[in-house]
Structure formats: C-alpha cells, structure tokens
Amino acid sequence: MTKPRQTVVIVGAGIGGLTAALAFARHGAEVFVLEQAAELKEVGAGLQITPNGLRVLEHLGLQDAIGAASIAADAVVPTDALTGQAITRFDLTAQSPRYRFFHRASLQGLIGRAAQAAGAQIYLGARATSVSQDGIVQTTNGPMRGDVVVGADGIHSITRTFCDPSASEAKFTGQVAWRGVVPMQNMPAQAQIWMAPHRHVVTYPLKDGLLNVVAIQERQTWAEEGWNHADDPENLRHAFADCAPALREVLAHLETPNLWGLFRHPVASRWTHGPVALLGDAAHPTLPFLAQGANMAIEDAFVLADCATKAPTIAEGFARYQALRRPRVVRAIETANANARNYHLTGMARGVAHLGLKTLAAVAPNAFLNRLGWLYDHDVTA
Numbered sequence: 001m002t003k004p005r006q007t008v009v010i011v012g013a014g015i016g017g018l019t020a021a022l023a024f025a026r027h028g029a030e031v032f033v034l035e036q037a038a039e040l041k042e043v044g045a046g047l048q049i050t051p052n053g054l055r056v057l058e059h060l061g062l063q064d065a066i067g068a069a070s071i072a073a074d075a076v077v078p079t080d081a082l083t084g085q086a087i088t089r090f091d092l093t094a095q096s097p098r099y100r101f102f103h104r105a106s107l108q109g110l111i112g113r114a115a116q117a118a119g120a121q122i123y124l125g126a127r128a129t130s131v132s133q134d135g136i137v138q139t140t141n142g143p144m145r146g147d148v149v150v151g152a153d154g155i156h157s158i159t160r161t162f163c164d165p166s167a168s169e170a171k172f173t174g175q176v177a178w179r180g181v182v183p184m185q186n187m188p189a190q191a192q193i194w195m196a197p198h199r200h201v202v203t204y205p206l207k208d209g210l211l212n213v214v215a216i217q218e219r220q221t222w223a224e225e226g227w228n229h230a231d232d233p234e235n236l237r238h239a240f241a242d243c244a245p246a247l248r249e250v251l252a253h254l255e256t257p258n259l260w261g262l263f264r265h266p267v268a269s270r271w272t273h274g275p276v277a278l279l280g281d282a283a284h285p286t287l288p289f290l291a292q293g294a295n296m297a298i299e300d301a302f303v304l305a306d307c308a309t310k311a312p313t314i315a316e317g318f319a320r321y322q323a324l325r326r327p328r329v330v331r332a333i334e335t336a337n338a339n340a341r342n343y344h345l346t347g348m349a350r351g352v353a354h355l356g357l358k359t360l361a362a363v364a365p366n367a368f369l370n371r372l373g374w375l376y377d378h379d380v381t382a
C-alpha cells in the first residue's frame with residue numbers, strides 16, 4: 001500500500017532548514033518553510049563547506065550551481081599570526097569533492113531556489129511561537145499543521161525546548177567573533193588560520209574579489225542582548241595590533257565588521273518528540289573552529305528526510321535519525337572545541353605545537369586529511 005503524502009512544516013530557513021525542505025520535497029512531501037526574517041539575506045559572511053556537506057548538496061542535484069557560486073580550496077595554511085610565517089600547508093587538491101568557499105547568502109539562495117523548484121513553499125516574516133504534540137505550529141501568521149515538524153530554528157530554538165525541556169539555555173563560551181569581508185583580488189584559494197595567544201583569525205577568498213575574515217578573541221563577558229552587532233573596526237584592529245603586517249593590512253580594510261558572541265549548550269539529549277525533530281544548531285550549536293556547523297546541519301537534513309520518509313512509521317524514522325546522527329555530531333563538536341584550545345596556545349606550548357605541526361607535515365604530508373578522514377570522507381547519502 002502506498003503511504004499518504006506527508007506534510008512537513010519546517011521552522012527556520014537557514015542552511016539546515018532549506019536543505020531539509022529540498023530533501024523532503026525530493027521525497028514527494030508537501031513542504032512549508034516558516035522563516036521569521038522578512039527576507040533571506042546575510043551580509044558579510046562566508047562559509048566553508050567541506051566534502052561531507054558537499055556530497056549531500058551534489059546528491060540533491062546542486063553540483064552545477066555549487067560550481068558557479070563558490071571557490072574550490074587548494075589548501076589550509078596554519079600561520080603564526082605574530083610573525084606572519086606559514087607554519088605548514090595542508091594540500092586539499094586531492095579531495096573529491098573538493099572543500100569549497102561560499103558566500104553564505106549565495107549558498108542559502110541556491111538551496112532555497114532548488115527547494116522552491118522542487119515544490120517547497122517558503123513563508124517569510126512568519127515567526128513560529130510554539131509547537132504542540134499534534135503537529136500544530138502557532139505562527140505570527142496563524143497556525144499550520146505538519147505530519148512532521150522540523151525544528152531548524154538555530155541556536156535560540158523554540159522547538160528545542162519542546163523536544164528537550166530539560167535543555168539548558170545557551171551559555172557564553174568566553175569567545176567573540178568578528179566577521180566581515182574585505183575587497184581583495186587574486187587571493188590564493190586557501191584558508192589561512194592566523195594563530196596568536198588567546199585569539200586567531202581565519203581568512204579565505206570568496207567569489208567576486210572578496211576575502212572573508214573571521215577573527216576570534218577570548219573575552220570574560222558578553223553582556224549585550226542578541227548575537228550579531230555592528231562593531232567599531234578599531235576594536236578589532238586593536239585586538240590584533242601586535243600581529244604581523246600582512247594580517248594587520250587585511251584588518252585595516254575591514255570597515256563594517258559584525259561582532260558575534262559565541263554561545264554553546266550541550267548537544268540535546270532528545271532530538272525528537274512526537275511529530276517534531278530538531279536539526280542543525282537547534283539540536284547542537286557548533287563552534288566555528290572546524291567549520292562544521294552548517295555542514296552538520298546539511299547532513300542532519302538529508303538523513304532526517306531519508307529516515308522520516310522511508311521508515312514504516314515516523315517514530316521509527318526519528319529514532320533511526322537520532323541514532324545515526326548524535327554520535328557523529330558529538331565527535332565533530334569535541335574536535336572543534338579542541339581546535340579552539342590549540343589555536344590560542346601561549347608560551348612554550350605554542351612553540352612546541354607549531355614545531356609539531358611542521359614536523360608532522362614533513363614526515364607525513366597527508367596526516368591532516370587522514371586525521372579528519374572520519375569527518376570529510378563520510379557520505380551520508382551512501
């Protein structure tokens with residue numbers, strides 16, 4: 001007997017929500033996406049999408065659009081931010097598919113357009129205010145009901161509270177991030193990680209002659225409400241004033257940085273409840289030190305749509321989804337947390353770590369990719 005067509009209501013049109021919209025629509029579901037923002041735009045930020053995330057997007061038919069909208073990465077280059085010297089260079093050219101650099105808005109746009117072309121309907125300016133056991137989502141535009149409700153509503157998720165009422169509020173990690181783009185032509189296709197005591201900067205090129213800049217600094221407090229504020233660029237320049245001229249030159253061109261407090265809460269213990277399933281930052285906010293938050297959201301979305309539409313019942317599909325996803329996500333988050341510590345080392349530990357990186361690259365040039373093989377080589381579509 002053929003199953004009745006599922007109605008899926010997705011809360012949040014970020015990278016995770018839109019990928020879920022496309023994946024569910026490809027499975028023949030009737031899909032509605034509710035997004036609180038009046039338009040889909042995020043200015044001044046890039047995203048690194050790694051082979052594990054790209055496999056999903058390619059499987060969903062986005063290969064050509066990806067090629068046109070992004071830059072294929074040649075390398076990751078850890079650099080001493082104080083001297084400006086590259087410590088080593090991890091070559092990425094042998095990867096398939098190849099690590100890529102996107103403008104976040106371009107990636108969001110291309111997934112959103114594909115989801116709409118596959119039949120998903122996206123409602124902007126529609127904020128969800130609550131979800132209930134019978135699949136009813138109350139919104140600022142009236143109620144909607146789904147056989148499946150996907151909570152893709154990011155770090156301050158309301159759907160997370162429904163699935164995991166014991167979940168604690170997100171807590172400040174003691175780190176802030178400035179983000180922005182600088183006009184710069186002909187930059188090498190590499191992610192450069194500029195490491196200094198208690199801080200680091202990641203730079204990589206985007207399409208249209210832009211260089212994406214993310215600068216992280218350790219801080220005691222983050223008092224302001226919200227998490228995305230325009231900041232005086234002099235604060236950023238001051239934080240890296242003792243760094244090498246090449247880095248200061250980049251930061252000198254950053255005119256309108258946004259300052260973002262980094263928050264974390266433990267990975268939700270329960271990702272599903274009744275007809276509701278969480279994905280992406282709603283289930284597991286991921287610090288940006290392994291460039292995996294959006295990649296994990298993309299993987300989650302694919303696996304959720306696959307499990308929920310193919311299992312005999314939604315409950316069985318949801319159980320399989322959480323079992324498949326939670327251990328992998330926890331490992332990615334722990335690896336990102338370790339990177340945060342390693343990038344910000346001080347004193348002797350810093351010198352030893354840099355020497356270790358150099359030596360490792362000399363004796364085992366593929367060590368970096370091999371160490372992350374469990375992450376990059378994984379294929380959730382297989």
Ligand SMILES: Cc1cc2nc3c(=O)[nH]c(=O)nc-3n(C[C@H](O)[C@H](O)[C@H](O)COP(=O)(O)OP(=O)(O)OC[C@H]3O[C@@H](n4cnc5c(N)ncnc54)[C@H](O)[C@@H]3O)c2cc1C
Binds near residue numbers: 012
């Ligand atoms: C500085 C920085 C750099 C990063 N770089 C990378 C990187 O290079 N690679 C990578 O993989 N990850 C990166 N990340 C992490 C990545 O940005 C997030 O993990 C990812 O965006 C999570 O996607 P999401 O769809 O789960 O949530 P979000 O992108 O937060 O989307 C949630 C959406 O839900 C909407 N929403 C929220 N509440 C409601 C509601 N009640 N009703 C309706 N809509 C609602 C929001 O408006 C938003 O559009 C970075 C993060 C930071 C802070």
